[in-house]
Amino acid sequence: MAGVQMGFEEGLAKTPFLAAVDEAYCDYCGECLKTCLGCGACIPVCEEGAISLVPRTHHRRPPKNEGRMFARILWERRRIGPFISERIRRTLRRVRR
Numbered sequence: 001m002a003g004v005q006m007g008f009e010e011g012l013a014k015t016p017f018l019a020a021v022d023e024a025y026c027d028y029c030g031e032c033l034k035t036c037l038g039c040g041a042c043i044p045v046c047e048e049g050a051i052s053l054v055p056r057t058h059h060r061r062p063p064k065n066e067g068r069m070f071a072r073i074l075w076e077r078r079r080i081g082p083f084i085s086e087r088i089r090r091t092l093r094r095v096r097r
């Protein structure tokens with residue numbers, strides 16, 4: 001959750017399921033809204049049994065390691081270009097010394 005709160009929503013591994021509410025059973029009490037984070041914690045608080053988990057249609061695989069995770073974050077935030085050019089600049093500075 002800390003990553004989502006820091007704004008890295010797309011750079012994180014997400015659960016392969018989403019919570020689905022059956023409106024035929026839901027009485028709109030709002031109890032699930034206090035717990036729903038996409039983790040399934042809302043299911044046991046629903047006394048009407050209106051919530052179930054359904055598979056995501058477009059589930060992304062989590063990054064293999066930390067380096068790939070940060071690369072994905074940079075890519076999604078369109079910061080990969082400036083990151084690479086800064087790395088090249090630093091390397092050239094080091095080589096010239």
Ligand code: SF4
Binds near residue numbers: 027
């Ligand atoms: S806890 Fe269940 S009944 Fe209450 S709002 Fe959520 S889904 Fe509807």
